[in-house]
Amino acid sequence: MASILAVDDSASMRKMVTFTLKGAGYEVEEAVDGVDALAKAQAKRFDCIVTDVNMPNKDGITLIRELRSLPDYKYIPMLMLTTESSAEKKQAGKAAGATGWIVKPFDPDQLLKTLNKVLG
C-alpha cells in the first residue's frame, strides 16, 4: 500500500489526516513542520506528500520546492492543505511543484477522494 507523509504543525489536523489515511489502509508517517518533513522524506521515499502550508521553521511551499528538486521526488504527488483559497497561493504552490491542493475545511471523505486522484 502507498506510503504517505502527512505534514502539519497542528496536532489535531495531523491526527485527523493520519487517522483517516490509516483507516483507508495507507501507510502514514507524520512530520511537524517542513524541516522535520524534509529529514523524514530523505530518510525514506514516500509515495505521496500531504502538507500544510503555514508552518513554523519551514512552510509547506518551501518544503515542496525543496522536495521537488530531489531526484526521488521528481514525480511524487504532493498536495497542499490550505485554507487560503486565493489563486495566488495556489499559483505559488504550483510554481514550487505542488501537484494539487485540498482546501480546508475538508472532511475525511474529501481527503480520501482527493488522494485517490493522485494515488492508485
Added chain:
Amino acid sequence: MSIDMSQFHQVFFEECFEGLESMESGLLNLDTGAIDSEVINTIFRGAHSIKGGSGTFGFTDVADFTHIMETLLDEMRDGRRQVTQPAIDVLLGSVDCLRTMLTSIQAEESVDSAAVEKYKTALEIELTGSASEPSTTTPTAATQPAHDNAETVVVVADEDMVEEKGWKIGFCPYLDLLKTGNDPVRMFRELAELGEYSVSVNTNDIPPFSKLDPEECNLSWALEVIGDIPESEIREIFNWVEGDCELDIQSFTKKTAKPASEAKITEPEAPPPVQEIEQPKPAPIAAKAVDSPSAPKPQAAQADNDPSKASAKSAASNSIRVDTTKIDTLINMVGEVVITQSMLSLIGENFTMDKLAQLKRGLAQLERHIRDMQQSVMNIRMVPISFVFSRFPRLVHDISTKLGKKIELKLVGESTEVDKAVVELISDPLVHLIRNSLDHGIEMPAERIAAGKPETGTIELNAYHRGGHIVIEIIDNGRGLNKAKLIAKAVEKGLLDENAVLGDKQAFELIFMPGFSTAESITDISGRGVGMDVVRRNIQSLGGNIEIISELGKGTTISIHLPLTLAIIDGQSVAVGDEIYIVPLVSIKESINITESMLNKIAGKGETYRLRNLYIPIIRMHEIFNVQPTDKANTGEGVIVVVERQGVLCGLFVDELLGPQQVVVKSLETNYRRVQGVSGATILGDGSVALILDIPGLVRYSNR
C-alpha cells in the same frame, strides 16, 4: 467512510488554547512598537490554524470568526495594512472572545453570541478601512443559493428537450506537466467516472528517439465525455493543471433516444460534492459560504458523542505536558531498578553469609536508583514558572491602559521550574500583587516626571531557585510604601495602638492585616482591602512566606519564598527525649555539640548562644513540645542545630542528631489539626510518626 471526528476535539481544543496564547503574547509584543514581521507571522499562523481546524472539526462559528481575524492579519502580514494600536486592541479582544467561545464549546455550553457579534463587528470595522473585501457572510450566502438555482433551472430546461449533453475537451499539456506529480492517466480515469468517455491521443509532437526526453510530456489528447455533467466538474478535474496545459472545454448536445429519467437521477446528486471540494474560481469569501452546507454533519456527530466528550473534558484540567526527555530518563531509571532488583533476588535465592557484602552493595545501589527515580518522578511534576508569568504581559497592558500609566514589565527567570501544584496556587496571589503594584506602586507619568524619574515605570517579575525554594520577586520602581501613612491608617482603622513604635519591616507588615487598605478611593483594580491578608494566607498555606522591602520614592520589592515541591523533603532527624523530630535540611546551617554552661541567660529574653561573633536565640525543644527530657539532657549535654530563615538565625537545643533522611510530607491539618511549630508529619522506617518542624514559625517565635 465516516469517521468520528469528536475523538480529535480534545487535541484540537488544547491546540487552540496554545495558539491563542501565542497570538496574545505576539500581539502584546507588537504593542511595544516594534513591528516584527516574524511576530505578525506567528500571530497569523495561530489564527490560521484555529480557522483550519475549527472548519474541519465542524465549529463553523469559530471558523467564521477567525476568518475575519485572519483576513485582517493577512493584510498586516503582507504590509497592505498598517499595524495600529486600535487594531491590536480589537485583535486582543477578539482573542479573548475566541477563548471564551472555545471554552463554551468545549464545555458544551451555548456560546454568548452577543459578545461574538460585538467583536465580529469591531473586526469588520477595522477591516473596512481597506474595502478590499466584503466581510460579512450574508451577501455571499445570498448569492450562492441564487447561483445554484440558476444552474438547476438550466438543467431542468435541458431535461425537457430530451437531448444528450456532453463535453469535448482538448488537452495539450506543456512539457513540464509531469514534473508537478500530475498524471494525465489519473485525470482521464476520473473523467471516465463522470460519464461515457472516449479518448484519442495525438503523438505527432513526439520528437525523434535521439532527442526524446522521457521526463517531458510530448503527447496531447482529445477527449469526449457524454453525460449531463456540470462544467464545474470537468473543470475541477483539470483544476490542478490549469496553467500547465492548453485546455479547451466545449459543450455539445446530441439528439439521441436516451431516456430523460437518467438525467433526473444524476442531477440532484452531482452539484453538492463539487461545491464542497472546490469552487471553479475560488475567492476567500466563496469558500466560506460553502462551509455552511457541510456544517450540520460534523455537528451532529459531535452531539452524538456526549459521554466521551464529557470525560475528555474533565481530564483536560488535570493533564500536564511533559518534556519527553524527562519521561525517557524515568524509563531508564525504572530499567536500572529492575536490573538491581533481579540481582538482589539472585543473591537472595541461595543466601549465605559470605554474600553479605554483595547484598549490602546491592541494597545501596537500589537505594541510589530509587532516589534518582524519585527525583525523576518529581521532575515530571515540575513546570516552568512561565506558565504563570505568561499571563502578566496582558494584565499589565490592560490595566496600565485603563489607568493611563506607562509601565514596562520585565520577566526574569521564566524557565525556573516549580511543582505544578505550586504553580496553580501561586497564580492568584501573584495577580493580586501585580495589580497592587500597578495601581498603588507606580505613579502617574506626570508625578514620575516631577519626582525626577523616567516617565515609564517598570515592574520586574523575577523567579529563581535558592536552596530548596523558589523565590519570586515583584520589584517596582514606584513610589514605595509610606511608613507614616501606613501607621496613621492602621491607627485610624483601630488596628494599631496610637503609641506603638514600629520598625520599617513591622510597619510594612501592616498591609497584610485584614481590613487594611490605603487607597484613597477604591478602584475596580485594587483597594478593597480584602487582598493582602488573603495573599499572605495563601502563600503561607503553601509552606511559603512573603516579605516586603520598600524605600519611599524609590520602589517596593515583594519577595515570595515557596517550597519547590510539597510532597517530599530532605530532613535531618533529631532526638528530643524519646521523640524524634524532623528538621528540614535546607534550613540547617550547622550543628554544634555543647554543654548547657555555654548558654547565656538574659533576663526576660530567654537564652542565647554565642556563635562566633553572633548571639543567637536558643529554643529548648523539650520545653516547647513538653517532652520529658532524658538523663542525657539533664547532664546538660546536647546539640544545637542552627537553623536559618531569611538571614535570621536561631538555635534548636536537642538531645542528639540521628541522621539525614528523605521524608514524605503528610499534612497534619488534613489528618489532625494545625499545631504551632509543626509543619507536617511523616512516617519513619519503623512505622512510627515523626513531626516535621516548622522552622519559619520557630524562628519567629524565638525572635519574639
